[in-house]
Amino acid sequence: MAESQSTVLAGVLREHSDEIAREWVRLQQNDLTLRNNLLRAGELEQQCREFLAALVNALQNGGGADVLRSETWAPVRELLSGISRTRARQGFTPTETAMFVFSLKQPVFDLLRREVKSDELADISWAATTVLDALGLYTTETYQRGREEIIARQQQELLELSTPVVQLWHGVLALPLIGTLDSARTQVVMESLLQAVVETGSQIAIIDITGVPVVDTLVAQHLLKTVAAARLMGADCIISGIRPQIAQTIVHLGVEINDVITKATLADAFAIALTRIGLHVTRKNAPRREAAAE
Amino acid sequence: MQSIPILKMGSFLLVSIQVDMDDRTAMSLQDDLTSAIVKHRAKGVLIDISSLDVVDSFIGRMLANTAAMARILDADTVVVGMQPSVAITLVELGLSLKGVRSALNVERGMELLKSIARDTLAEADQADAGYES
Numbered sequence: 001m002a003e004s005q006s007t008v009l010a011g012v013l014r015e016h017s018d019e020i021a022r023e024w025v026r027l028q029q030n031d032l033t034l035r036n037n038l039l040r041a042g043e044l045e046q047q048c049r050e051f052l053a054a055l056v057n058a059l060q061n062g063g064g065a066d067v068l069r070s071e072t073w074a075p076v077r078e079l080l081s082g083i084s085r086t087r088a089r090q091g092f093t094p095t096e097t098a099m100f101v102f103s104l105k106q107p108v109f110d111l112l113r114r115e116v117k118s119d120e121l122a123d124i125s126w127a128a129t130t131v132l133d134a135l136g137l138y139t140t141e142t143y144q145r146g147r148e149e150i151i152a153r154q155q156q157e158l159l160e161l162s163t164p165v166v167q168l169w170h171g172v173l174a175l176p177l178i179g180t181l182d183s184a185r186t187q188v189v190m191e192s193l194l195q196a197v198v199e200t201g202s203q204i205a206i207i208d209i210t211g212v213p214v215v216d217t218l219v220a221q222h223l224l225k226t227v228a229a230a231r232l233m234g235a236d237c238i239i240s241g242i243r244p245q246i247a248q249t250i251v252h253l254g255v256e257i258n259d260v261i262t263k264a265t266l267a268d269a270f271a272i273a274l275t276r277i278g279l280h281v282t283r284k285n286a287p288r289r290e291a292a293a294e
Numbered sequence: 295m296q297s298i299p300i301l302k303m304g305s306f307l308l309v310s311i312q313v314d315m316d317d318r319t320a321m322s323l324q325d326d327l328t329s330a331i332v333k334h335r336a337k338g339v340l341i342d343i344s345s346l347d348v349v350d351s352f353i354g355r356m357l358a359n360t361a362a363m364a365r366i367l368d369a370d371t372v373v374v375g376m377q378p379s380v381a382i383t384l385v386e387l388g389l390s391l392k393g394v395r396s397a398l399n400v401e402r403g404m405e406l407l408k409s410i411a412r413d414t415l416a417e418a419d420q421a422d423a424g425y426e427s
Binding site: 187190191194195197198201203225228229230231232233234235 | 373374376378380381382384385386390391396397398399402403406
């Protein structure tokens, strides 16, 4: 874009900035894509005016520069990324976020058609389109990045949340595993299990894999490592919650887990754990009924 | 070179490793321990490694070998007090000490040795009964 065109564009925009802002806000509000429940009208108008002011400034100071990289456009980019990050968090779709910039086209072109001489109109319109398209794409990209940040943070939180060690009885620990086991998680699981063994002095740990979707050779190896480490600390492990498909997979893959006690359900595992520590469960009123029968 | 004391408790031997193990200490411990098992006719050995922060593959193998030697001399070995980090390291090294029994602390280890001794006695009784009938 040539300097002269951007100066003309900046001049027209500044002169009619109030009109454009009004028209732009109205358009966005009419647009079905605007979520009134997520964004207050005042907030939208403020965002629009700030963006217009920054845009005019950037056009004035060197519209010829690269929109996506130059220093001149930095304030505009900053403003846009702020807006799209907020919208990403608030749950706007990518289209809705990009429309913030793209919906500016119509009022601007209407204005240009009115204000600019017809022989210059094509060039100036092209200049305006280039700038707005670049900014619109930038919005989408930032939106994406905002989303990715959210995903990364959630992954981290999931990792921390997903390895609880609970005490079922004095001397009996349970470790309900949810989700796929990779090396990083195995490390966390192992550490928290061994720590819990030391703290509670437990002799038996039940590893429940009901929530583990797939058991392949790698996952099986991770499980066996955990079992071996617990055994070195003097705690026996029982693996429970083995679903029929998983039993089939384990046998088909030829994984050797003969050394480990396995049970189908957590209840079975708990029962055998209680037997191991010399306890058994009886019904409370059973003897009384016998006495009555006699 | 430091030598590691071997204490006798009834028919069991108690070895508490309180110093950093180097290879020579480990080898001399193996010598002392096998001699002590024979001398005291011990039925079980308890090795306490709770103050070891680092166990390398050599010490790991030494523990497994000691257990195997004790087994030949008719004594069971229980390793007690292993630190979580040591357990993880050993497993990562691929040394899961298959022939060695473990317990959380000395007290548990002693109970385990006693129960093994009881089981062995019971088996011997059964064998005798079978022989007589």
